[in-house]
Amino acid sequence: MEKLLIVDDSSTMRKIIARSLRQAGFDIGEIVEAENGQAALEKLGEMTVGMILTDINMPVMDGLTFIENIRSNPSWDKTPIVVITTEGAESMTKEAIKKGANNLVKKPFTPEQIKEKLSPYFA
Amino acid sequence: MSSLKNEEGAGLLDRISVAILTLSSDDMRKLGEILSAFESLKRLAEKEGLGSVAEAARAADAVLTALLFDDGVRARWDEAVRIVSRIAVFCQGACRGEKVDPAALSTLREEIRQSLSIDLGESEESPGGAKAGEDAGPASVPLDQDGDLYKDFVTESIEHLEGIEVKMVDLEADPGDREIINAVFRAFHTIKGVSGFLNLKDVNELSHRTETLLDLARRGDLAVTAAVIDVVFEAIDEIKGMVRDVSARIASGEASRPLKDIRALAARIEAVQEGSGEPPAPSSPPYLGDVLVAQGKATRRDVESAWEKKQESADPRPLGEILIEEKKVSPKGVAQALRVQKAGGAAAEAQDIRVDVQKLDSLVDIVGELVIAQSLVCNDPDVAEIDSQQFYRNISQLGRITSELQKIAMSMRMVPIRNTFQKMSRIVRDLARKSGKEIALALSGEETEIDRNMIEEIHDPLVHMIRNSVDHGIEPPDARKAAGKPECGRVTLRAYHHGGNVVIGVEDDGRGLDPAKILAKARDRGLAGVSSPLTESEVFSLIFEPGFSTAEKITDISGRGVGLDVVRKNVEKLRGTVEVKSSQPGSGSAFYMKLPLTLAIIDGIIVRVGAQRYVMPTNNVVEALRPKREEYFTVEHRGEMIRVRGDLLPLVRLHGLFSVADAVRDPADALAVVVEYEGRKRAILIDELVGKQEVVIKTLGEGMEKMRGISGGAIMGDGRVGLILDVAGIFDLTGRQAACV
Numbered sequence: 001m002e003k004l005l006i007v008d009d010s011s012t013m014r015k016i017i018a019r020s021l022r023q024a025g026f027d028i029g030e031i032v033e034a035e036n037g038q039a040a041l042e043k044l045g046e047m048t049v050g051m052i053l054t055d056i057n058m059p060v061m062d063g064l065t066f067i068e069n070i071r072s073n074p075s076w077d078k079t080p081i082v083v084i085t086t087e088g089a090e091s092m093t094k095e096a097i098k099k100g101a102n103n104l105v106k107k108p109f110t111p112e113q114i115k116e117k118l119s120p121y122f123a
Numbered sequence: 124m125s126s127l128k129n130e131e132g133a134g135l136l137d138r139i140s141v142a143i144l145t146l147s148s149d150d151m152r153k154l155g156e157i158l159s160a161f162e163s164l165k166r167l168a169e170k171e172g173l174g175s176v177a178e179a180a181r182a183a184d185a186v187l188t189a190l191l192f193d194d195g196v197r198a199r200w201d202e203a204v205r206i207v208s209r210i211a212v213f214c215q216g217a218c219r220g221e222k223v224d225p226a227a228l229s230t231l232r233e234e235i236r237q238s239l240s241i242d243l244g245e246s247e248e249s250p251g252g253a254k255a256g257e258d259a260g261p262a263s264v265p266l267d268q269d270g271d272l273y274k275d276f277v278t279e280s281i282e283h284l285e286g287i288e289v290k291m292v293d294l295e296a297d298p299g300d301r302e303i304i305n306a307v308f309r310a311f312h313t314i315k316g317v318s319g320f321l322n323l324k325d326v327n328e329l330s331h332r333t334e335t336l337l338d339l340a341r342r343g344d345l346a347v348t349a350a351v352i353d354v355v356f357e358a359i360d361e362i363k364g365m366v367r368d369v370s371a372r373i374a375s376g377e378a379s380r381p382l383k384d385i386r387a388l389a390a391r392i393e394a395v396q397e398g399s400g401e402p403p404a405p406s407s408p409p410y411l412g413d414v415l416v417a418q419g420k421a422t423r424r425d426v427e428s429a430w431e432k433k434q435e436s437a438d439p440r441p442l443g444e445i446l447i448e449e450k451k452v453s454p455k456g457v458a459q460a461l462r463v464q465k466a467g468g469a470a471a472e473a474q475d476i477r478v479d480v481q482k483l484d485s486l487v488d489i490v491g492e493l494v495i496a497q498s499l500v501c502n503d504p505d506v507a508e509i510d511s512q513q514f515y516r517n518i519s520q521l522g523r524i525t526s527e528l529q530k531i532a533m534s535m536r537m538v539p540i541r542n543t544f545q546k547m548s549r550i551v552r553d554l555a556r557k558s559g560k561e562i563a564l565a566l567s568g569e570e571t572e573i574d575r576n577m578i579e580e581i582h583d584p585l586v587h588m589i590r591n592s593v594d595h596g597i598e599p600p601d602a603r604k605a606a607g608k609p610e611c612g613r614v615t616l617r618a619y620h621h622g623g624n625v626v627i628g629v630e631d632d633g634r635g636l637d638p639a640k641i642l643a644k645a646r647d648r649g650l651a652g653v654s655s656p657l658t659e660s661e662v663f664s665l666i667f668e669p670g671f672s673t674a675e676k677i678t679d680i681s682g683r684g685v686g687l688d689v690v691r692k693n694v695e696k697l698r699g700t701v702e703v704k705s706s707q708p709g710s711g712s713a714f715y716m717k718l719p720l721t722l723a724i725i726d727g728i729i730v731r732v733g734a735q736r737y738v739m740p741t742n743n744v745v746e747a748l749r750p751k752r753e754e755y756f757t758v759e760h761r762g763e764m765i766r767v768r769g770d771l772l773p774l775v776r777l778h779g780l781f782s783v784a785d786a787v788r789d790p791a792d793a794l795a796v797v798v799e800y801e802g803r804k805r806a807i808l809i810d811e812l813v814g815k816q817e818v819v820i821k822t823l824g825e826g827m828e829k830m831r832g833i834s835g836g837a838i839m840g841d842g843r844v845g846l847i848l849d850v851a852g853i854f855d856l857t858g859r860q861a862a863c864v
Binding site: 086102 | 188
């Protein structure tokens, strides 16, 4: 996979996700990071990514609005979106799935769990 | 109950059926589509009064939600999807107008309960899967042990916690502000998320509980009372303590960390959460109990026990009466407190005290010395030999406290720029009247804080910039009308913080700057060469040159030869810069001054000349280079020069100015630092660049103030004194040589 986009307002969390992906052994060219939906959209304007991993609760533009934006653009409609979610945020996660996310990964996760959830998209 | 002969409903069910047919295992996106369709169907059915279809849709929702969150249900994917499919068939029947069989629906519901163990009794809000407090099991094993992530976590959390502390204070002022609650919620949410990975169970648990409390407040289910704010503050402190503990243990290389007991605080959070609905939202008037406690007339416990009694026995009497009856407070005390309560609590607690500015200044000064003393101790080679983790933990604690103290001391001298801005609005009004123009003034960022000692210093440059905008920028009403602009001109004063600086801007929507006109004028006055092409910003910066003025008519306001060069001089004295922007003629211009947050600290480059150390203010320094022998010249009447990127710059020998004996004399063996002041450049000859450091400026003792070229002293990290160079003074000292640069 060429590039992968991680959207989360916590830089530590972005690092954790990126590491888990590497540890899971996925073939990823470059990991691009953004701290909220708005920033992510700006970055997406300049490139294509193979997959998007996004948090939901973020300042400026939250994950739900971000997913809506992605799905309303025909050229990104097929890009897999995986929601990184926490316990207690089920109703938000459900909204995200309704808005067109492809899957969800619950925090805290292990590299094995990440591997299991994301493998289909790397096939 | 009749049929749902509804095209919309039938359409939704068609979509659902097709989606179910093509749904492959783990295709969450399609699952989402089905969820959305069922939700629409549910709403439609509710509107049409079709209870059974709505109920069926809710059941489908529960199964689909469980597929999302419940691993147990997901394991039986096909079975669950089959049930959803049968629910769809049931709804389809209802839509075609067939008679609805209530027994069919109960069978389906029973099956869901039995074979998928999904509880349909609950509302759709709580999904069947995720049980609260579910053990995350092996998931919370840390990802790595190298401490790297922990360090990031520490930095990020402290940043978050400090940020929300400020926000909590705002929240106290306006408890209804959802934006603030949301931001605070998000901070705890992030900390919870990350701590979950790092096995910091206590941090995780406490942030989780606080997050839950804030979530209720966020949704408006819990009023943000003083008790809520207090308990959140407690949580912030506690988590901060834990995070610092993590940081200290990592620093000392410990492998494990005992968890903190958070039960007591957790119980308090729960208590606040439980007591949610009861006390009314504390709008402006504070609680009588709070006032009494603040005034020291009653203890918190007395007030609380009286309140509990009142609640339990549904006592209709006011709290004050109960307290009087219990002899906890005298009637007089209650009356006084009531008065305060009615006055909106203004006098409830003394929040401000007046302090002599000189006292503040000496506090800042002393704290500056403390910082230096602390760094002396920490960097002492003897200290480095001490082999004790306890000692290092303590000394790093000392470091933190010191820098915290310094921050607080500095912040005490910071005042909002509002007053200055308000003064300016009068000036704008007066100027507008005098010049026969209509001008509306807008203020932005009046809250921005700036060092009190700087307020006076920025007054004159600011007035000058405003005068310039009013006089040169804004056109007379008829000219504006002709240009298709509103007759009333607009001047905006703006202040904001930007990367350790405060930026103050004067923006207008006037005629803007005309680069061609400026260039012509500058050439006319010999301020710019005829040949060399200049960029637009270089052209604009010409207006800050001494002797530049484009005003064709001398007015009462400006254009008397006292130009913007004075502004630049004043701002540079404050170690700031000025800049002008103007996108195109006719669309206004904007002047910005960028100033350091405080005058007490200087960001300096430390240089060595012989055995002496000097501090050069970083904002004056352009570059440093080693001059080649062939770039060094001695020009008649102008002294020594070196060539830097094609420009011939006068060479200033620091060792010459300050009579340093053992300095490097040959420019080719020394270093030249190019400094800039008021648009002029000099190359200052030094031996060596030592480093970059923020230093606390100390005034030199009596008899030394007049020393030219030196603006003060600073104590360096090694305890020795370094002199801070006054670049303006050095330019003056060496002025004769550089008159024609």
